[in-house]
Amino acid sequence: MIKALLPHPLLAAGLFLTWLLLNGPVSAGDVVVAALAALTIPQVMRVLEPDRSGVRSPLAILRLAGYVAVDVVKSNYAVATLIMGRKRHVRRSGFIHVPLDLRNRYGLAVLAIVLTSTPGTLWVQYDRPSGRLLLHVLDLTEEDEWIELIKGRYESLLLEIFP
Numbered sequence: 673m674i675k676a677l678l679p680h681p682l683l684a685a686g687l688f689l690t691w692l693l694l695n696g697p698v699s700a701g702d703v704v705v706a707a708l709a710a711l712t713i714p715q716v717m718r719v720l721e722p723d724r725s726g727v728r729s730p731l732a733i734l735r736l737a738g739y740v741a742v743d744v745v746k747s748n749y750a751v752a753t754l755i756m757g758r759k760r761h762v763r764r765s766g767f768i769h770v771p772l773d774l775r776n777r778y779g780l781a782v783l784a785i786v787l788t789s790t791p792g793t794l795w796v797q798y799d800r801p802s803g804r805l806l807l808h809v810l811d812l813t814e815e816d817e818w819i820e821l822i823k824g825r826y827e828s829l830l831l832e833i834f835p
Contacts, residue, residue, distance in 0.1 A: 680714040687713055732832040739825055740786050751791040754811055766812040767796065770805040770819050774827050779834035786826055 678684050691706035692698050727733065774780060783805075784795040792810040799806075809818055 677711065678714060679718040683717060684710040684714050727833055728835055729832045732829045736786075736826070736829040736833070739829070740790070743825075744790055747791040747793070751810060754792075764812050765808065765810050766815075768807050768809060768812065768815045768818055770807055770822050772798075772803045772805050772823075772827060774830050774834075775803065776830075776834040779830040782833075783822075783826055783830055787822070 688706045688710035691709055692702060695702045695706075772780075772783075774783065780798065784798075787793050787795045787807060794808040795805065796808050797806040798804070805822075807818070807822070812818070
């Protein structure tokens with residue numbers, strides 16, 4: 673009976689609390705609306721039937737988070753020096769195609785977030801049948817180095833994390 677009413681209890685609790693936090697001073701009406709949202713939105717999620725994604729390697733998650741943190745700082749510095757004109761070489765931005773072995777949609781979503789949040793790179797398109805990623809790079813020096821960086825540093829860890 674409870675599973676029918678609350679198919680995703682954590683989602684319901686999160687929605688309820690978020691609604692109350694975002695509405696400032698709590699009134700009886702806010703509690704009623706928060707409860708309605710917390711009861712109805714998980715029902716929609718039941719209909720959508722999202723895939724359950726198991727995570728295999730918590731250590732790989734920590735390594736990936738460390739790599740991303742370091743790469744974001746390095747990229748911020750590199751982009752800042754480019755924009756400020758301190759780097760005196762001809763900047764060549766461009767698009768590269770990266771062949772990916774990763775097919776898990778959650779892993780691809782994490783890769784998209786990582787690449788887009790790193791200054792100087794932007795996830796443009798992913799072709800599911802071929803597994804090719806189209807990536808824009810602000811300062812494209814060597815295409816093969818970028819492909820090796822993405823496949824060796826990010827994709828290999830994401831393949832460990834997502835089954």
